[in-house]
Amino acid sequence: MSRPRIRVRGLRLLVIACDGRDARHLEQQFRRLGVEGRFYDDLPDEQSCEDADMVLFDGDSPVLSHPDRELTWPALPLIVLTGVEAPSRLQWIIRQAPSAYLRKPVRFDGVMTALTLARAAADQRQGLEARIERLEERLRIRRFLFSAQLLLMKTFDLGEDDAYALLRSLAMNQQKTVEHFSLDLLARPEGYLRLAKDLIG
Amino acid sequence: MASRHDTESGKPVIPVGILYSVSGEYGVIGREMLNGIMMSIEQINANNEFDFTLAPIVRDPGGVLDHYHEHCHELLYRHGVKHIVGCYTSASRKVILPLIEGANALLWHSARYEGFESSNNVIYLGAAPNQHVLPMLAWLLREHPGDIYHVGSNYVWSWEIDRITAEALAATGHRLEASRLVNLGDTDVDAIIQDIAERRPKVVLVTLVGQSAYRFYHAWREAAERDPYLASDTVIKLSLTLCEAEVSLVGKEALEGYLVSSAWFQSVRNEANTRFLDQYRARFGDHSSPSVDSVAAWTAGQFLARAIHRCGGQQVEAVRAAAWRDELESPAGRVRIDPDNNHAWLTPRLARCHDGRLEVFWEGDEPIKPDPWLTWVDLDALGPGAS
Incomplete structure (x- = not known):
């Protein structure tokens, strides 16, 4: 298995509500890493987020963390700067769903790790979300598979296993998943049943 | 113990950093805490039982986080203090904590706070939740x-x-x-x-x-x-x-x-509190009105001096261990420092x-x-x- 390349040069970061020494240390470290940091006092508008790769925000900021405020983050990996470990603060941080964290005050180490882990965690999450989406869709159309299987069983007087094997062969011929083919079969049974009859021989 | 000696008493002088904001958003509370620690140090210095004097080096960060860092750095590295009494907000404490820990100094923190912290380099005198x-x-x-x-x-x-x-x-x-x-x-x-x-x-x-x-x-x-x-x-x-x-x-x-x-009100009834209130008013005027923060800052000074006295130096490990073994009849009643987490036992x-x-x-x-x-x-x- 190939190892992922670890390089952060060229990353564009939105840095939100970080101030004073933390902001200065981040800026300095970003320069060394070839990372572009854009600093904002508050969550910027959508347009400013368009070409960014990642967001880093201060988890203790009273600007961001007012209980009446629901933040709409751009769909980017989030890194949270944390200082306070009180559970109420951690509950708020969990709600923001960050991919990595960096302890305050920001030091000259740790930035590289946070950027790398945030990207890796976000990639993993994205991969898992895509997989879940695919599986959910298959689950949604699964009931059509049972209907299609039943149709083949009745039409050709087949047992359950043989009907499924036939359905799978037909799907493979069409280069589709069994679930998607089942949808097609139920929508236009005549043509596909003829094909099935040919296959059975 | 310390390189300098007091010109009047001839006793060795130990510098102590004081880092309270007496200006800015919470300056009123900062003044109360400063009063408490200054009165405590004056009493220690006037007490012949102590074979040293404490020299307060007072800085006012004005409630600005960056100033806490600057002043703390100066106290640690220019004045060589090993002990700092100060901070009120958690944000200010969190800002200087890496400096304190890096220098292996001891912060005597007098304010109550929300908890969820225990540093080996902090003695917490204020109430935990x-x-x-x-x-x-x-x-x-x-x-x-x-x-x-x-x-x-x-x-x-x-x-x-x-x-x-x-x-x-x-x-x-x-x-x-x-x-x-x-x-x-x-x-x-x-x-x-x-x-x-x-x-x-x-x-x-x-x-x-x-x-x-x-x-x-x-x-x-x-x-x-x-x-x-x-x-x-x-x-x-x-x-x-x-x-x-x-x-x-x-x-x-x-x-x-x-x-x-x-953990304390002026109306607490015990001898130590009556004495404290009399001394406070004598020092700062009849109109003055100490708070729990004044008492905690005063208590920090007492624990610090007694620990230095017990262990014979200002070295952090020894002072901390001596403080753990101490118990003070304070204006807030009996107080001791818990060795598990460096916070005070309070009523x-x-x-x-x-x-x-x-x-x-x-x-x-x-x-x-x-x-x-x-x-x-x-x-x-x-x-x-x-x-």
């Missing part, structure tokens, strides 16, 4: 069970009290009926008072700080002139922040009836504000072990019938 938030909630759930309306400032202290209160209430079948947090320094509280007047909660918990709190007390009083509910004493008003200096500042009329939880107390005085009406039987991570407390078991 299990020593003043939980005792008040337990008393309330026992005496006046019901929903609570919370109004606080938008920072970690109020957030944490909000969480603790909500969790403790849930176990009793009650709830926080509202949580209104206003930004620090914001004085626009009229809508909240209007909301309280409409909802008529049985209990209002106030964790506002600074100008927001002062405006809230006044605005309530103004609104009470038109609203009998707000003027009545049926609504229970609780505060976790009020202190005597603020009662003087705000005015007694606006604070009549407030119930306050703290919880509740007081009622009457005619401008915070009069103690309940106190714990003995000092409570600090539990800064709330590890050993079950919030579900705070209600009536709990052991």
